[in-house]
Amino acid sequence: MVSAPLHKAFFLVxxxxxxxxxxxxxxxxxxxxxxxxxxxxxxxxxxxxxxxRAAEFEKRKTEKLQxxxxxxxxxxxxxxxxxxxxxxxxxRKTAQKNQTSFYQAKRKDFRTAIAKExxxxxxxxxxxxxxxxxxxxxxxxxxxxxxxxxxxxxEETLARFFSLLQSSxxxxxxxxxxxxxxxxxxxxxxxxxxxxxxxxxxxFASSDGREMAYLAHADSGYAWRDRDLxxxxxxxxxxxxxxxxxxxxxxxxxxxxxxxxxxxxGP
Numbered sequence: 001m002v003s004a005p006l007h008k009a010f011f012l013v014x015x016x017x018x019x020x021x022x023x024x025x026x027x028x029x030x031x032x033x034x035x036x037x038x039x040x041x042x043x044x045x046x047x048x049x050x051x052x053r054a055a056e057f058e059k060r061k062t063e064k065l066q067x068x069x070x071x072x073x074x075x076x077x078x079x080x081x082x083x084x085x086x087x088x089x090x091x092r093k094t095a096q097k098n099q100t101s102f103y104q105a106k107r108k109d110f111r112t113a114i115a116k117e118x119x120x121x122x123x124x125x126x127x128x129x130x131x132x133x134x135x136x137x138x139x140x141x142x143x144x145x146x147x148x149x150x151x152x153x154x155e156e157t158l159a160r161f162f163s164l165l166q167s168s169x170x171x172x173x174x175x176x177x178x179x180x181x182x183x184x185x186x187x188x189x190x191x192x193x194x195x196x197x198x199x200x201x202x203x204f205a206s207s208d209g210r211e212m213a214y215l216a217h218a219d220s221g222y223a224w225r226d227r228d229l230x231x232x233x234x235x236x237x238x239x240x241x242x243x244x245x246x247x248x249x250x251x252x253x254x255x256x257x258x259x260x261x262x263x264x265x266g267p
Contacts, residue, residue: 111157
């Protein structure tokens with residue numbers, strides 16, 4: 001049997017040991033609690049940080065989505081504006097095309113009309129005063145060809161038309177003196193001076209004054225007359241040449257003139 005003192009000592013040792021163990025257990029539990037608390041706080045901080053990042057992400061996402069919506073809206077507005085502008089340009093182009101077609105048709109009608117006028121003037125020149133007729137006709141033929149081919153603008157075609165017409169009018173009114181040779185109806189050759197009074201008279205006087213001639217407008221066309229001229233006709237031609245040359249003062253001169261017989265008009 002264990003004696004009482006020993007029993008008390010053993011109990012005391014056991015109690016101390018139990019207390020020590022209890023304290024150690026409590027300390028471990030406290031440390032564990034502290035660790036858990038720290039973990040909990042860290043988790044809270046992490047959750048808080050995550051929530052902050054999540055909120056910031058949501059905020060940025062919302063901002064980006066709004067910016068994207070604004071861009072889409074702006075792009076839609078720009079597209080609508082472009083569509084409206086394209087529609088306006090399409091209508092304008094259609095109007096311009098119609099206007100161009102209108103003016104092209106007008107230019108075509110004008111070229112047709114001026115071609116008829118050129119043809120009429122050329123036909124008149126064919127029967128007109130024969131002096132330099134081929135040259136004058138060639139100018140009108142060139143204009144007719146340019147008008148038909150469209151190689152000249154309409155405005156320039158019209159300008160050349162009036163220019164040639166004015167030249168024809170000037171030709172019919174001016175006076176010209178020039179030297180030249182004349183072949184008489186009997187075959188004789190003479191050197192002398194020609195005088196032209198508009199498109200009315202073309203006469204010739206030889207240098208020696210022996211040969212006189214004038215261009216007559218007969219029924220069959222133009223023909224030279226140099227045989228059996230009256231003294232008045234010869235004197236008139238000679239004086240006309242001298243006046244045109246400036247050798248004699250201007251004066252009234254009697255000149256021979258023939259014209260086709262007037263055609264009879266029915267009742």
